[in-house]
Amino acid sequence: MNISTLLRQGVLIVRVEGELDMHVADEFRQRVDDALDSCGAKNLILNLEGVSFIDSSGLGVILGRYKRISNNGGKVSATNVQSQVAKIFELSGLFRIMKLYESENQALESL
């Protein structure tokens, strides 16, 4: 798994590549939490273009970050989600709490 983080217009953007399963869940959680701690951003955009697989362990990390962000009044959105990952999001009900966009720019504009 590869993760890069950047700050745009005060929003934390996390770009993830790889397969989000239990093997990478701890690192994924840690990296996002560290970035949130250090930049103090209120809103989070997850760019999942490079994510080819996700299961409930990966979803759990995303849900955990959603809880953290929403407790502080912020929003989490996801962009560039591949179809098989989108299907898992849909089945899990994550779509109901998190918006999906085609690009980072679109997600930024809607915040």
Added chain:
Amino acid sequence: MAIKNHVKMSIQSLSENVGIARVTAAAFAAQLDLTLNEIEEIKVAVSEAISNSVIHGYGNQDGVIEFIMNLYDDKIEYIISDYGRGIDDITLARQPSYSSDPERMGLGFVFMESFMDELDIRSEPNKGTTVKMAKKIQSNTAH
């Protein structure tokens, strides 16, 4: 019904091996004319079952997971067994949002159930858990 193909693996209970198991499951399924979508579903279901054994069965401690793949005329079957802690209440464990960990969504069994056509869970506390799941296939699709 006669088994047309069979693979049995012994997997050490390590998170690294969850990916190896699901890729192997996909390779075993590739001998059929399944859609990419169906293969993705198998990968998720197998990933959940093996993750459950690593996380819940063995509590991230050392252990052995047995992974059996069987191909029949009418279905492809995956059997995942561990000799760990077992599940106290299977009916409860199969409910959405059941999880012993607040950061997990308790969706493992929900995904297995949604993505496979058959799901059978046998478990005994302190003896282990066996998950048997299968996807039905149309006849004559095996190469």
